[in-house]
Amino acid sequence: MSRIHVIGGGLAGTEAAWQIAQGGIPVTLHEMRPLRTSPAHHTSSLAELVCSNSFGALQSDRAAGLLHEELRRLNSIIIQTADRHAVPAGGALAVDRGVFSQVLTDTLAHHPLIELRRGEVQEIPPTGILVLATGPLTSPALATALQNFTGMDYFSFFDAASPIVEGESINRDIAFLASRYDKGEAAYLNCPMNKQEYLAFWQELIQGEQTELKDFEQETAKFFEGCLPIEELARRGEETMRFGPLKPVGLINPHPGTDSPYAVIQLRQEDKAGQLWNLVGFQTNLRWGEQKRIFRLIPGLEEAEFVRMGVMHRNTFINSPQLLHPTLQFKQRPTLFGCGQLIGTEGYTAAAAGGWLAGTNAARLARGLTLLTLPDTTMMGALFNFISSASPKHFQPMPPNFGIFPPLERKIRKKQDRYVGYRDRSLLEIDKLQAEIYERQIS
Template sequence: MEPVHIIGAGLAGSEAAWQAAAAGVPVMLHEMRPAVGTFAHKTGDCAEMVCSNSFRSDDDVMNAVGQLHWEMRAAGGLIMAMADRHRLPAGGALAVDREVFAQAVTAALHDHPLIEIRAGEITELPDRGNWIVATGPLTSDALAAAIRAVTGTDALAFFDAIAPIVHADTIDMDVAWEQSRYDKGETEAEQKAYINCPMDRGEYEAFIDALLAADKTEFREGETAGYFDGCLPIEVMAERGRETLRHGPMKPVGLTNAHKPQDKPYAVVQLRRDNALGTLYNIVGFQTKMKHGAQTEVFRMIPGLRNASFARLGGIHRNAFLNSPSLLDNRMRLRRRPNLRFAGQVTGVEGYVESAAMGLLAGRMAAAQIRGGELPPPPFTTAMGALVNHITGGADARTFQPMNVNFGLFPPLDDMRAGRKGRKDRYPAYTQRAKDDFRSWLAAQ
């Protein structure tokens, strides 16, 4: 039988290899470490965790990542099995002994009769055969160049800073209002494409003071400190002058406060829809290198965001990822070269579990194709399906940035408007629906 070749033995590549082999398909798993290292990795083990040792919340009733854990366990995931076996006490989170965990994953892959691990760097992308690229944010320079060659010069982006994303239902619309600058747009929806949060002069000055004083993340050794113009952190802009932000992303021109039309805001923070469902909004131009604790304090100073809940906080790091909504089909194949699938963080998901989940799907989809079939993605009412939907079309390609799984990616419940509005009711309903639909997806294979 034709093998599937997988580039990268991180969490996504390891899970993809396990799933394909479990389906009876031979696997060639290519890993450049330890012969070719990175500044972050310390070993040549598969599934080495280079940052935290936590897979975050294991609550599969009230938490979207916990639901993702449940789905991966239900699908026979290797990563979750080894995490469960080597978990550490961590309250409601799933944390692991990272060295033992990686060694256990490596041993399981080595012991599987259908998996061959091949050492060495892959620097070209073949135009034949079935390949899964699961190289993560630290893709080697040579392979990154090869990916650019098949996707386009600007398709593989390296970003230093990303902006936070807010759950739409936590924005105070008694303070904020919907309006595009100068009411631009041919339709009413386009004319109300942004949510605007006004500031008077005192609020603006206090915000700038807090922004400049906040704790910030610095580059780690081995990372470069250059910024891309389109992703300049707001702290860097503020350091150039107190009025810089008011003449940049916070300019108040072309906007009228719907609640107080007679008052001219001194500055305005704009939020733009980040997904097709309208459940998530990103803070426009607010790329940041503030530490997470500081971000919640500073951003909640913005009128309208006093009680904001964040689907993702901003951050700063080297990150290589595809503009997946413009490049991948819903089977995670490159539209221009369908023999190439992508999985893991390189697709624009953020987090260990999300990366492994995309590997799980890529491995199953590749195996189904090799065996003469087609495997559709899970319904996007499930955690995995919501992620795949987001990266392959649900997100706006023009503003696409890496994303963790969260309930803002799930389609609303049918009876949400009938009274099920509180999180205590809404979240269990999301996860129960996801479990039912994921079981049906598995049963159909």
């Protein structure tokens, strides 16, 4: 049977290679380190954790924890290894990162169907089944090759992304739905501010504590004037935001007894169901705790639930809604799969989940089996449905969160009970899937 190639030995590539081998297909895993280094990595080990050693919340009624549990039930090598080498971290799944990466490296290197090949891949092989898992620090040569293949620009820049909040947590008694000058369909939720509220918000914003950038990111940051963090814009003057993303012109507050707004924060719908809303123009480098504190000063967002915080970092990701199916196949080449941060998912566990699906489907393709499209009632399915169907114009990376789930059949008002309902529905689907995969493997 023809060998499958996986490019990139991070969390996604490691998981993909393992699942391909578990499917009985020989696989070559290409990792450029240590022959070519990256500015973020420090070792030559597979699945190196370059930031925190934490995979996020452990409880399965939390978004990250549910994704852990789904992968655990689907025999993910990443989560199995994390469980075995966990360290105390309160309610989070955290690992001894050195041991974790070394164990995975040794495990894959000794698998009879896995060849670990060191060296940079500079071109996309034109034939055969291939999984791309090169992450946000894809080498320049391969980035150019992918750019040429897709015929479109990478989203490759010093990225300052806006926060996203759950629609149900926005106070609609304050926020109102409207477009400027009532042109077209009312597409934005608008949070109005009076002058006193605006000035208090401006003061907190310019004094907010920021995240320190890595050395290689500091060199890049100065080139992106068109994507300034909101706090940097605020520092340019008291009125600057009112002539930028917070301009109130063309917006009339329809709520009775209200004056014309002095400033307006607009939120743009992020998903088809209207469950996720993006703070327009609020790309930021504030620390996450500061974001929650300061952005909840915005009228209507006092109890906002954030599904993704604003981030500012070196990032490379493709426009997945234009390029990928929910199976993680490229639309223009069904034998090519993508996974990991390259396709616009965020977080360690989401990278492993993408590797699981890309690797599983690559092996199924090689064996002539129907490829898996995961139900969007699972965290994995919801995540891959989102990145393959979101608006291409406004696409930004997405972490696992409950805001991308379809509603439950029975409406549950209490948030924590609703999350339990999401979990129970999801794990029923995962158990069905696991049983189906197992039956096919032994038949």
